């Protein structure tokens with residue numbers, strides 16, 4: 691009986707923490723796993739550099755300040771200007787962009803602020819999105835995207851990745867007529883980075899956006915483990931206390 695109670699309590703505690711993780715990963719469909727690790731500070735440092743060099747021209751991170759970034763990523767604040775801060779922003783400023791607020795006319799859509807994009811979409815989505823550009827002459831920029839069809843974002847990393855071409859498959863629909871369905875992409879020209887290097891580049895960038903969306907995420911997750919352990923230890927004491935109280939009654 692007692693054993694069973696302990697087992698049930700243990701199952702409840704662990705399932706609570708596991709279901710939290712499962713929920714976070716729901717709805718990502720068949721996206722490839724990015725392998726991004728928010729506790730990997732070096733990856734986040736590289737990701738922040740990638741972001742500042744390749745994305746901040748169009749996208750802001752308006753909920754993140756440079757000095758918070760410096761503290762979390764172990765970067766000396768004195769090294770920010772020239773490395774992460776371009777222009778005359780101060781360390782306590784939030785991460786802005788030079789893109790005017792009415793750039794819609796250029797792209798057909800305003801480049802969104804990316805502070806919360808990893809929470810709105812997911813880190814795997816960003817990873818797949820940045821690997822999903824392919825040549826499509828029908829689009830204004832000459833490229834399209836597997837994950838976000840007809841995206842307004844140009845293929846800004848083409849020089850690093852090289853160009854990709856779409857792969858179609860002939861599929862029959864329920865009426866028996868065959869259609870060409872886009873099933874993936876394959877390399878067409880080589881870029882400055884080898885495929886594994888490009889994957890790492892994109893993984894670091896997506897990882898950095900995951901951090902930006904919730905700077906305390908790594909801390910929260912590690913704290914969760916301690917809280918669960920604490921509850922388990924507490925459970926043992928509570929159980930011993932209960933036995934002590936009831937021992938004369940039985």
Ligand code: HEC
Nearest residue numbers: 744745747748797799800801802807816838841842843846
């Ligand atoms: C030349 C400007 C430009 C640059 C540079 C740029 N983007 Fe974008 N980005 C856009 C535009 C425009 C959109 C809106 C696309 C849409 O909604 O179709 C966008 C949208 C996005 C989205 C949202 C996609 C969605 O599902 O809503 C993500 C994520 C993103 N960009 C990531 C990046 C990253 C990471 C970089 C740097 C590697 C980058 N962008 C560089 C213009 C840019």
